Amino acid sequence: MARSAHDKKGLLSEEALTKFRVELLVKGTIVIGSQTLFTQDELARINQLQAEIPEEEVRLGDAGDSHNVFVKRVRVDPPGRSPSNVDGAAPRQIIDLLERKDRGFALKTILGASSDYVIRRCQLHRMPPGSFVGIHLDAESDPDFEYSVIVQLAQDFEGGEFVVYPSAYEQQVFRPPFGAVLVTTCRLRHEVKPVSAGERRSLVYFCSKRSGTNRRVIESSTSGHEAS
Numbered sequence: 001m002a003r004s005a006h007d008k009k010g011l012l013s014e015e016a017l018t019k020f021r022v023e024l025l026v027k028g029t030i031v032i033g034s035q036t037l038f039t040q041d042e043l044a045r046i047n048q049l050q051a052e053i054p055e056e057e058v059r060l061g062d063a064g065d066s067h068n069v070f071v072k073r074v075r076v077d078p079p080g081r082s083p084s085n086v087d088g089a090a091p092r093q094i095i096d097l098l099e100r101k102d103r104g105f106a107l108k109t110i111l112g113a114s115s116d117y118v119i120r121r122c123q124l125h126r127m128p129p130g131s132f133v134g135i136h137l138d139a140e141s142d143p144d145f146e147y148s149v150i151v152q153l154a155q156d157f158e159g160g161e162f163v164v165y166p167s168a169y170e171q172q173v174f175r176p177p178f179g180a181v182l183v184t185t186c187r188l189r190h191e192v193k194p195v196s197a198g199e200r201r202s203l204v205y206f207c208s209k210r211s212g213t214n215r216r217v218i219e220s221s222t223s224g225h226e227a228s
């Protein structure tokens, strides 16, 4: 197999994995550079597969937060149920690609798991000018979400910065380049600023050590909202 030499060596050296692990623990968010976790071919493959998945417009987040983003669902994680892939070949193939051994190993090491991480939810976002994702906490969608992994699938856009708020007084602004992967803890509030030109696209997945039902309890004020 063409990747076997790569598999043995791993996608990142042990030193690099440790550096990312420590940085994630200390800062809560890291950016792993282009051509590290995903090759150009894999990004092109994701792009091919996403074309087969239907898209919906989402304007309300799980906690009643305001969004304006086009979403293609790959794996869903409804409250009270176990995560499941959306029907069709493309969602399954995207998940297979994400779970490939070498990438799974690198991520597991960076996330610091003694047991395996599972992908509880996965989706693609398309954000034309004017789109944004309002300030939210990922853990409000599922209390067992630990880390979100965001793969940048576009390069020619302006705005769309990923802004993390570690506290009420701090903000960290990220503009990861095409092919880079941003990893952030699901316990920090964050947002995606409005896109002002071009189109921002991303693949987002939420990782957890727990694979059972989504333990989120829906309050009546937010029930019925379409999860983003």
Ligand SMILES: O=C(O)CCC(=O)C(=O)O
Binding pocket: 125, 133, 138, 148, 150, 162, 190, 191, 192, 202, 204, 228
């Ligand atoms: O598209 C993105 O960059 C991620 C948006 C986000 O924060 C989310 O889906 O929870």
Ligand SMILES: [Fe+2]
Binding pocket: 136, 137, 138, 148, 190
């Ligand atoms: Fe988020």
